[in-house]
Amino acid sequence: MRGTLTPGEERNGIMAIARRLHGEVWVAGSGSLVDEVVAALSPHGVVVVTGEPGTGKTWLVGRVLAAVDRKRVVIGCRGLPDGPYVLVRELVSGLAGGDLRSVLAAVEADELHQVCRALRGLLGARLVVVEDLECTDHRSRQVLRYLVTRPPENAALLLTWTPGAEPPLGTRLSSAASAGLHHVEVGPWTAAEMAAFVGRSCADELHELTGGVPVLVHALVNHLSSEEDQPREALRRKGVPRSISELVEQRLASLPEQARRVVAAAALSRGPVSISLLGEVCGLGAPEVEAALAAAVDTGVMASTDGRAFTFHPPVSGIVVERGLHPIERRRGHAAYVAAMHRDQDALADLVFHSRSAGDLVTAARYAERAVQHMTTADAIELLQELLAEPDLPRAQRGALAVRLGRLGLNSLAYDDTVALLRGILADGRLPAGMRGELRLDLALLLANQAGDGDSGRAQLRVAIAELGRRPALAARAMSALAIPYWGNCHVAEHVRWLTEVERTVPDRGDPVLLLAIAVNRASTLAQIGDPRAWDAIAELPADGATIGERRELLRGCANFSDTAIALGHHLAAADFLTRAEDLASRSGPSYPWQMATSNQLRLDHVTGRWDGLAERARAYLEIATHTTFVAVDASLVLAQLALARGEWDEAEEYLGAHGLRSMNGWYGPVVICAAATRVRLALVRGRIAEAVDELAETVEILRSKGIWAWATELVDAGVEALLLAGDAARAERLLDEFAADVAERDCPFAHSMVPFGRAAIAAARERFDDAATLYDEATTLLAALPRPYEQARALEAAARCLPPSSGLLAEATRLFTTLGATWNLARCDHLVREHGGTTGARPGRRGYGTELSPRERQVARLLALGRTNRQIAEVLFLSPRTVERHAASVLRKLGATGRDELRPEDHG
Structure with missing residues (x-):
């Protein structure tokens, strides 16, 4: 790749090969730059290679010499003795076979012009290579300048030098005779x-x-x-x-x-x-x-x-x-x-480093206590981890720094090293019980939150409560964590018991951050079980925090509340919580709760129908959430659900395999249950009814042992469909009745909306179509109010199957599915229209697409790009293989593609 010529260079006839040595220079077989230099030297020409030491000048010369089959003289100037014409003498000694006397005589007489002319006449058709030209004497440089500006007719010159204050051959090398001068600039890699x-x-x-x-x-x-x-x-x-x-x-x-x-x-x-x-x-x-x-x-x-x-x-x-x-x-x-x-308050982290390196760990710990107050969470954790890794750190300093590390770790995106350090420190039985309990509390919260290990977290919390007997506020904090229903495989009654114990034991006064954390957990527990008292508990929390610590607790609360609100169907409230979370995060720095809130936004966008660009946002989130794969499961779930709605079943299955989307280690949050529902639906669309029923049965057992169904709405919806397709309407009704009885007194509007949806499906299976249509209409109204447009469109489609074709419900369902981009559901509606004798093709007055892809062709193009066969596409889009074949040919023709492998999924929605 040639560099751009400046007007002056073009005017003077210099061809500039301004070229960096890329990573390819270390890869065998790379030869593009070598080839350019060889071409520039053949049969005659001058190439000047410049670059800092180590950038590849010698490497390039070696490759060129290996590629050229001609007589050559190769001189390295580094290490030559001082004195005039030393390089010229070296060149002359390499020109055996010619009459060298005239050159040597001119050298002895110091007749510079005669030296230049005589040497030029002796070079013949040789390739002359001179490396490190800046190391040679002044007279020799003058001779080489003469040869560069008046190149011999058949000889070629390859010169290298390291840039310095002055170019070794001076400036303005161009002349009418030097049209064959090329410049190669090699430099460091980017x-x-x-x-x-x-x-x-x-x-x-x-x-x-x-x-x-x-x-x-x-x-x-x-x-x-x-x-x-x-x-x-x-x-x-x-x-x-x-x-x-x-x-x-x-x-x-x-x-x-x-x-x-x-x-x-x-x-x-x-x-x-x-x-x-x-x-x-x-x-x-x-x-x-x-x-x-x-x-x-x-x-x-x-x-x-x-x-x-x-x-x-x-x-x-x-x-x-x-x-x-x-x-x-x-x-x-x-x-x-x-x-x-030591007086520089802006150099506390440096003082920790130098104190530690000087062997003064006590002083290092003192500076560390101050330094972490002015650092980002990630930097503070790294500093403390390095200091705590010192085996000679005294116990008192180790305990104090570990407590700080534990507190910081609760807001951290990375947790593995902190968990390992806390476990190691807790193994020291000589720590005071109160300090050990505080450290264990932090470890428990890291395990249950960032690591997603609810069982281990709860086990550590129970031990911490015993160790915190003389620190009631911290003990109440541990109890409030045991009250969280998402953690552990115990019944909801145990969570309520711990909540009651918290309300009984929490002190009236104490650390504001600690008391706020307890209040946030109380509100979170009430919200997660659908207790209407949750709204009062949330309203009692302060609107803002006076310190970063308080703002982070409120941020954690907003993340928790938005998560639950999405699952229960309070979507407007969820949006408000996320708006507050963004404001709090902007004033408290990056943190684990903010990552939770960000992932919750993806789920809220999905359930409320903001699908445009959602897949791209979810994939981008997966790329940045590398430290917290457990939190990133929300994005994987959203991508799986989007893929399912598009008929991309292999992709949906891959996303559902993300770590954390199956119930494991005592984590039973809404995302886990929703992922199980998505697996049930995926099995159904693939015709694997027995697999869907097995998945349902496994997850229902978890819910029964938990004793709460408030966030299981999507599972029950999918489960009713699976059992009806399995021919077991009675079992489907029992499942729905059990669900409806549990959620009746809970504050969970999404569940209340889907109960009539399920009853309608059972009525339709029993051929009570008028009852089914009425129940679907009730569900449609409730879902539109939330809003949940995807479920609303499904209810409209299902109602349309129970009524005459003229009802108009199918057209409304089609409009919603089209707006969402749910191409598989849309294709199913189109198929139903065709079954009733209608058409989804072009109608009089409808625009033609010309060279653009039609909506159907875009659907086909995306599935082609994903590697689907014509038969698989036909199955997804409810078309005949022959129709798909016709669409596929049209897609390739309009896009100018010669084969399917030239298509990319991201180019087609």
């Missing part, structure tokens, strides 16, 4: 090129360490195992490759003693370091530090962007310097940093 080459999660850190210099990247990739995904720590532990360390040590050796001291001190810093700070650490004045840093910059060890802060160039050099220090020197250096920075 972060994207690095990622493509490395193919590992640590690509960004490798890019930072190496500055993208290919030779350094190659050395580190070969040095580090594929399991070492934290390169900086791995290099500090096992050392830097010898090729890199020798390069750095060679540069250091040329520095004066005082400059080496300053560079050594800089290597102990965590980032760019200022002249003033280095002066305090080293006990030197500013002029001395400036001189030392200037020398380090000149040798290529360090660099500065603004002349005030300095860093290593590339950063891996700093690791070499740091590892080269004696351990005692390192500890003294870190202690000097602490002494120099």
